[in-house]
Amino acid sequence: MILYYLLLFSSAFLAATILPFYSEVVLFALLRDGGDPIVLVSIATLGNTLGAVVNWLLGWYLLHFQDRRWFYFKPAQIERAQRWFQRYGFWTLLLAWMPVGGDALTLIACIMKVRLWLFLLLVGTGKALRYISVVYLTAWAPV
Template identity: 65%
Template sequence: MLEGYLGLFLVAFLAATLLPAYSEVVFAGLLAAGYEPLALWAWATAGNTLGSAVNWALGRYLLHYQDRRWFPFRPATLAPAQRWFQRYGVWSLLLAWAPVGGDALTFIAGLMRVRFDLFLLLTAIGKGARYAILLGLIEGVGRLL
């Protein structure tokens, strides 16, 4: 049983990084297999939040090398993203769960030197809400069938 929770944690972790993974499928499968819903929510939220923390750390760390030729972002590409983040602020981290742009948002938060405790709190709230909604949808559809 623990293997299922750890597997979900790992897939959720990977899904939050730049690697392609779909934790929703694993989440739904384990829920259908009879795993405890609240435990699935907690493991998925923790894994996805910690995966985002890796993006934050990469953004924070890589900024030291922005003057190097191999740095993956040019100032012209980085500037609009930084302006967007400055405009909407740390509250935009509540949207870090979004399938499009969410991973980049957590990376940019690292580049922008958002305090890690604030980053972790806002990201966890957003990702926890995402999995809570997913859980509600799956259970709601299950009751209809």
């Protein structure tokens, strides 16, 4: 069973990075095989949230290049976007689970100076809710 947990964690971790991976399929299969939903959701959420932290760190790394001439955004643009994101945009991290755009949100979050504790709280909550919905959809799926 440990191997299945590692497979789920790995697929969830990779799915949160910019790589095209779908951990819901693995979760669905393990649930259909009788896996404990609480344990499986916990493992998938942890893996997926930690994968999103990789994107957050990449955003932090990109900020080191903001003084370079080739860097796309000007400092004034970054400051304005950071103020807006801090005021309105951090709630969008609840949508970081989305297959399209979710990875970009997690990358932009660090550029927009979202604190890691807030990032973990919002991203983890959104991703946990997604995996919980997979549990409920699995229960309704025909055998």
